[in-house]
Amino acid sequence: MIKNLPHKTIERLSQYRRALLICLDSGKTHIYSHEIARIQHITAVQVRRDLMLIGYTGTLRKGYNVKELIDLIGQIIDSDDGIHVAIIGMGNLGRALINYFAGKRSQLRIVAGFDINPDKIGNTMSGVPCFGIDDMESTIQKLDIRIGIMTVPADFAVEVADKLVKSGIKGILNYTPKPVNVPKDVYLEEYDMITSLEKVAFFVKMHSETE
Amino acid sequence: MIKNLPHKTIERLSQYRRALLICLDSGKTHIYSHEIARIQHITAVQVRRDLMLIGYTGTLRKGYNVKELIDLIGQIIDSDDGIHVAIIGMGNLGRALINYFAGKRSQLRIVAGFDINPDKIGNTMSGVPCFGIDDMESTIQKLDIRIGIMTVPADFAVEVADKLVKSGIKGILNYTPKPVNVPKDVYLEEYDMITSLEKVAFFVKMHSETE
């Protein structure tokens, strides 16, 4: 690991990579900082600063080598041998996520789903087997799952999080609107779609009032 | 509008409200800053500071009046007469979102969905009618829709965003992994689930290396 990269830089590196992969597909071999910036709605300085932080140096007047940069970002943010991920709650959102991730990034592989509904247990969705919630602890350990994505109904969020922690999971991505608590050796990221929408609504309102 | 609230404060206000609504249900009439803080994984000082910014003052030693605070946050972030929202792309994610929002916050009402698939057009999902993408501009204007949530395949993101802008939309929440461009009088929020997951993975990796 190079050093303590700012959280925001990590997020942007992930986004840069996505943009770079698209560039690569379109046959581009080099890209300027201002081109990356334009795509991400940020400034070119910020891009250059982020790349400086990870120690990548481009070619003056030619920009950055797309392939090299993709590889370097991979070295920074990916784990050497991939990370196994589980989805807890195979409902609407869980299914949508599995569908979405299926075959996307091989580095982060959803290898299991868990649910409480007997109708779902034993089935496979987009190649991901669904296990019973009671087998969660053992399955997580057996399959060496490190990250859990929570998409259960909000009322079960807390108990599922506790169970995940007990199973030895190292990171939780909580899509439930209910905040949960985890010990500090477990990395927790919570995202609430309503907050995003309310934020958009607020700025829309503000803009219409100040125009 | 009180004043220029920091973006981060807006996000937290939305989250506070969610937590407060749950408190209200459980019969609590007052809440301390440190209780709110605990739920949101932040500090009590930050809560008090945010509330100071919106000019709410609690009762010393008794905390904040839950109901009053909910109402005040509503006055700050909600629009007086609600805002109409549309979902563009009634696939897995679009359906999940509609389901989720259905009957949640009356202030932000999903009043229409749009899709290109003839099988979906004309149907209703959880009470939300699905229109054809070709009717988007007229429908948005007719129903006074201000915000669009984009859940179309990434390849269509740019053209749909352009269309939304042309229709006079004021805010876009883009769940597509493809960044789009909008004029600066349109508020744009982009969220990428892969970035979130990669961020969690990074910190899991980092922690395991430095332990």
Add this chain to the structure above:
DNA sequence: ATTTTTTTGTTAAAAATTTAACATTGTTAA
């Protein structure tokens, strides 16, 4: 050959955000 342009890389400044410090004041308890 020399000047201009364009782009990177880096240091410094600015802005935004969080945290700390602490004064204030009801409430409880001695």
Add this chain to the structure above:
DNA sequence: TTAACAATGTTAAATTTTTAACAAAAAAAT
């Protein structure tokens, strides 16, 4: 009654994040 306590509200400091400024150097233009 007075002292200790526990909470808020606010100013100030610290931290984090973004932006600006500018030096360096390769390429292009003159």
